[in-house]
Amino acid sequence: MNKFATVIMAAAAATLLVTACSKKDPNKTYVGISQVGAESDWRRASTKSIEDAVAQRPQIVMTFADAMQKQENQIKAIRSFIRKKVDVISFSPVVSSGFEDILKEAKKANIPVVIFDRAVDTDPSLYVSLVGSDFTEEGRRAARWLIANKPAKDSIKVIELSGTAGSAPAIERQKGFAEIIESTPEIKVVVSQSGNFTRVEGKKVMENILQTPEGKDFDVLFAHNDDMALGAIEAIRDVGKVPGKDIIIISVDGIKDMFQEILKGNANCTVECNPLIGPTLFDVIEKVKKGETVPPRIPSLEGVFDSIGGIEVGNEETPVQTTKITQEIIDGRAY
Amino acid sequence: MKTFKIPLRYVPIAATISVFCVVYLIGIICYDGFGVLSIFDLLQDNSYLGIAAIGTALVILTGGIDLSVGSVIAFTTILIAKILVAGGNAFLAISLALALGTLFGFCQGCLIHYFSLPPFLLTLAGMFFVRGCAFVVNVSDVPIKRDAVFDFVTDNLSISIGSEITISFYVVVYIVLLIAAIIFSQRTRAGRNIYAIGDNELAATLMGIPVGRTKIMTYTIAGFCYALGGVAFAFYLKSGYASHCVGMEMEAIAAVVIGGTLLTGGVGYIFGSFFGVLVLGLITALITYDGLDSCWSRIIVGLLMLVFIFMQNMITKISKSKSKSH
């Protein structure tokens, strides 16, 4: 029995004593960050940019926790940050609801919270700022682009690959897209299926849709993220249609692979949803640490990329011209 | 050397407890912010799992298994959220959720007993079924709107120690339920019948133990525990979402196994599952404290299970050889 105990102790020690114990240093900024997970390229890109940003800022000490797409993990992580008495907590919520209590705890321990990428539906006084994209606007932009370059047909059928059922980006992008195409009666969404934001699912679902009557003739594919779009492109090729020509392909995120496809002409447009949030995020965090005031909503600057360029897809206050993708741009991309 | 004196059947529990203590100690030494009081956080963060694990443990003791844990919890949360949004009061929502959970457990029990379907399979189907139902209730996540009952429960029924530590009522619920379950399993006929069935079902039948009734009862209780776990989860997260707790059934089973219960049934203690849950929670907690990549938590939990399984294996072998030499 004792033997077991020792064996286990050894194992535990070996696995857990990986980091030396460090005491706090006042002129450093301790940050606790809880990321949603590693479910898509986009997410990983955002994680990477955060790490790079930290690498460039020696004064920042980050504890990074991956929630594995589970809200409870995220809550646990945030609580542990509170216990660690970090200077700033920052996280990207798995779901929008249910962070009220933990945020209150943070407030009670007067640790400022900066939310990034996705919104939470709590009383905004509980966090200092939200850095990130506006999913609804992304949906709108996609729709505007479509209207701008819609084929000359009297009825344009759109197939929508939505993201993980019930997730904020999925809902809002769908909302934004629908809201704009309302005005043009000839554009209709004929099928909308969830592809879970992953490449494999995107392909599987698309393959199935392509076999249905709706899948036999449609003009536009609107995917809620590039991964699904990439999967779908494969599927469309398999049935002998030409993605980008027979089918207009629009998606959101703007990851490198997608740019490649657009350059090759296999896809038409991707609305950037910038994952490179690191720099902006840490600028804000440091401001917060210094006690400066920051605006409650900080949109990350995002373009729209396509194969044509120069198309206006923005709204009144923030006009956005699309950029034509070139090899240089791709080489310039970090992800 | 006193550990050698403890009877063989207590060794697994003793091991679990000692592991917990060791890891806890390491945590306190190495991670600032992780103090003695973090035990309360552990309870806070894992009581829902613990409540569910009690149900799983009981089912496993009968020699069965139940995979429907995660989805029942998810269903409960979304149901409660939906009712509250629709303007129903929390009391109604909770009691309805508990009722449905219990009913579901009952149905599973009946199907398993009357048509002698393999539990693994049926509860697997049950898992899919409930998950589907949860999505039918609502696809996207719904914030849980507080109402009078809710506030009363959260604010008045939770004990706070100092500024940081609060013991939410669901922790209390967990502890109470745990004690109840321990007494139930050790000191009531129904409880002992569970062990008897898990030990040797045929013999149990011939000894005149109501096998069918006991089985159905167990799955029903389990269903209730899951629903209650769901309620705890709802209070813990204040959000209802149909894809909460995906794959949690395995966590629950892991907790029970680490807690020293044999999956063949008939051997083990509810009390063990308590520490099983704590150990699991502790590991995830320390990994977040450490900022290790999440994939490590999976690996470590796996290794830990391996160690425990080997130990149990050895113990059963020893006891067998003992009886042989008699």
Place this chain on the structure above:
Amino acid sequence: MKKMSNKYRHLVWPLASLALLLLYNAFFTEDFFKVYVKKGNASEQTQVVGKKDNTPAAQQPVAQPTEQQPPAEQQPVAQPTEQQPPAEQQPVAQTAEQSQPEEKDGGFSIFDYHFSGTPVLILKQGSEVMLLAIGMTLVIATGGIDISVGAVMAIAGAVAALLMDMFEHQLPASAMETGLYWLIPVFAALLLATLCGFWNGMLVAGCGIQPMVATLVLMVSGRGMAQLITSIGRSKPEQITFQSEQLAFLRNGYVLMVPCCLWIVVIMYIIAGLLTRKTALGLFIESVGNNEHASRYAGIESRRIKWLAYIICGFCAGMAGLLTLCDTKSIDANNAGLYLELDAILATVIGGTSMAGGRFFLSGSLIGAILIQTLTATMIANKVDSSIIPLPKALVVIIVCLLQSPVFRAKVFSLFASKSAKGGVQ
């Protein structure tokens, strides 16, 4: 004759439900059974073969036997895909002639044409589960269970992807195009997967640990390991992608007009079939699963038999992992093969293999897999939101299992019996 019926009784119910499902589709899902012939990568699509004008009802009998005959006469279940050529060859020839004018090379060659359509798609998408089911059947027949196959898939996929990625960065593109480098990752993946199977076998057969728990270990930690693999040479676990078409051919290519992955399934099925039925392995597995102790007394190396079953299962999982990898030429350790072990187990049990071990039915398992896939396809074809798909899936599973359970049948029959008895009295 009686022997036959005994042998295939277990296939009746899954087949019946499959037929029912197909029947439903025949009536309510438009051109569910249309099978097209497509030109390899060419854009223009040759028109629908044959039964374009047929009513779905008329097509249904054509499609159904292709799914059903095999078990009824003990042929590989994947036979349908082999049988389709005869079913289609005729019209195909026509289209070939019709399309000759615009064809440069002219003449119809089965190398640049292939089948497509929902039935083919179902089989194609079902291929992973079918592979898993083959291995799972053997394991379950020994009275065990392997819930780690999903994780093993992830591991295998991760390794293969990692190697491919490395090659594509190290080696010149020309070498990649011509050489057989892509074989190395394949073997590496299969090897590793087999090792995982070996590990499971060691825990179960070697150390006598209860299968469920033993494989739970790998299920939990395996995915973590896969993530570790994908993080080699990177700061964090990442989704690894590669370009090689040769490797992707395993999944997306076509051989003799039939998807390559189906051939893989067929081959695996035939190998497994021969291995179990033409040698004594099947008998030993069944006897070990039925009464291990007695089997040992009869001089069977029960440990080795079990061990072997887990190894085969691991290998199948590796295969499946490769297919998932090739599907999108990218692996995501986090999601690859997630919860597929459950589908595999369902398929096996639907196929009539008892979870208690003993008698097993490979063809049944394949039918089970097809059934599950057909269900999903039906859902999507009928625009059911994919998040709700688990619900009907569960219902079908429960129904099939009830029909499989002798107790249930006995109860139902007795019900009828009593009814008829009453009738007799009156």
Place this chain on the structure above:
Amino acid sequence: MDLLQTKGIEKQFLGVKALKGVDFSVKAGEIHALMGENGAGKSTLIKIITGVYPATAGSVYFNGKECKFRSPLDAEHAGISTVYQEVNLLPDLSVAENICIGREPRTKLGFINKKKLKEQARKALARLDIDINVGENLSSYSIAIQQLVAIARALDVDCKMLILDEPTSSLDENEVKELFSVMKKLREEGMAIIFITHFLDQVYEVSDRITILRDGQLVGSYDAKDLPRIEMVAKMIGKTPDQINQMQASIVKNTKFGDVVYEAKGIGCTGTISPVDLNIRAGEQLGLAGLLGSGRSEVAQMIFGVDPHDSGAMTMDGRPVNFNRPQKAVKAKVALIAEDRKVTGIIPDLTIRENIILALQASKGIWKTLSPKQQEEMTEKYIKLLRIKTPSGEQLIKHLSGGNQQKVLIARWLATSPKLLILDEPTRGIDVGAKAEIEALTQELCGEGMAVIFISSELEEVVRDCDRVIVLRDRKKVGEIAGSDISLKNIMKLIAG
């Protein structure tokens, strides 16, 4: 007046009629032996009386009023408690719980009162003069103790009728004696006891009346004293006494032995059995005598490599061998038909054919298979040779009666044409007819030059059949008798020591 009475009990198992209108009655204060071959329907009758199965037709009267028990518990409440053939208890629960489960003493609050529980258990065991720690898990005690615990459990309720189904099969002499004294005591207390056994002398030792069943029908009930033994046997197997005499006379010992087939020098396994040396010649039948737990089965299993030996050496045909796995023994043409048929013998869900070819196939390995035709022929041959009662070889073995299952197992091993055949209690739980057949068969095999090791707790058989007897006591070899010295008296002397 009759305590228990059954009228025209019938039972149908999917097509098969197990009982055909049995009328049977037991008086209070008598020990009533229920006799019959395997498959005669004894167990079925008991299970119907105790409510394990419902009867297809007929009715059971207990204490004069008709009663339909839905479960053994019902029966127990009514005052009928049963000890079943195999020890059916809960190894991982404490002895006390095994005795009291289902009727644990409870506190006012309805919780189990552990102290009372233990007392109650101790009392129950004291009645059988057993004193063990009732807190320990049952699994830490020997089979014999477990059997007695089962009886103690049955007695624990104030029952009017006790049913003992083969209670003595796993007890040794003294334990049997104890049991009988207990039974007699209970009889004095006015309890009715139904006693099922295959040991004829035991029947005469205790029982007052004997009821005989033959394939599901009642042959008759008789007072023990006016039913001569041979007569009873005759009634049981439906043959006339002289026929039986012939059967037993027909056994002719084979006398011409070949040279040594198997020899073991000081093979032993620490903790299980102390070193034994034995050797056996072709055509010889070697008996292993001794009480249960004397180590006779252990020796057999050691030879066959089920439990590996950690000392000594063995040779087969003069060549040194080391059987540490059954496979090796099988390959070297050694065969063991082990004690517990259900656990170590049959593969229930496989057909008779598959059960028969199994061992042969195992010795051939995975790749060299028998053609279907060969299998068919082999099956047919042995079904004929051993007179296995079955419609076809494709019948599942679990549907056969014990005797026939045993024959299939013998067939399995004969198929491997072994040089050395070890029979561990081949006649346990088998009816007299089959017994005689098997005894004759073994002699025949010896005639064909096979070496046979024969283990039986029925010394008459050993004396009757064996050319040489090794006697074991307390896991030690205590002596060896050969030729004319083989007699009950000598063996007993050695066993008693």
